């Protein structure tokens with residue numbers, strides 16, 4: 001492990017916190033996983049890449065050995081991860097100071113890290129929501145991931161994760177759900193349901209201070225706030241006729257967010 005604790009210690013900690021699965025993604029190696037772990041383990045790596053003088057880290061999940069490429073170009077690495085049956089995610093765009101153009105060049109990854117605990121606590125560049133929205137507004141169907149990326153030198157663990165809807169707790173089912181966008185990202189809040197009826201969106205969630213139904217058009221302040229201090233657990237809003245997609249963000253009273261994946265909708269007639 002390139003973290004301060006061993007893989008076994010990390011596995012034990014996340015299992016105790018109630019996590020159902022964990023991916024170990026040391027840099028540029030696939031760390032062998034122990035048998036008999038108390039949670040589902042997904043093999044992977046975080047692979048360094050660059051194009052010109054722009055660096056990228058590609059998170060590769062579900063690969064059992066390093067992909068067969070000597071090319072350090074990010075697209076070549078994404079392609080090799082896909083060829084190996086893995087899932088490729090672009091790590092922490094804000095930490096890299098990626099521009100929109102840096103990201104728009106890449107294809108066939110499943111999405112980007114929109115929250116990364118380690119990047120947040122180390123240099124306050126953990127949130128890459130701007131990168132996400134800019135990609136979405138330009139038609140990239142990129143899913144948003146929250147991760148710890150913990151190295152255990154500071155308390156950078158247990159603050160960002162994904163909640164997956166999968167028929168079973170196996171690596172294959174979890175990876176399929178990540179590919180399909182059947183998950184949401186969270187720093188704490190739970191999103192129990194998002195129902196779409198026509199252009200009416202109903203969100204059910206753990207007690208929240210604010211619920212946003214944002215995206216696709218910015219003159220539609222579809223936000224509900226608990227100004228009176230009474231926590232929100234169910235919110236219904238109408239999409240603006242010009243919203244072609246939306247995503248839900250739930251914020252709790254500690255300022256922690258959870259983010260659904262974007263949902264594309266038919267234009268209002």
Ligand SMILES: [Zn+2]
Pocket residue numbers: 046057091092
């Ligand atoms: Zn990284």
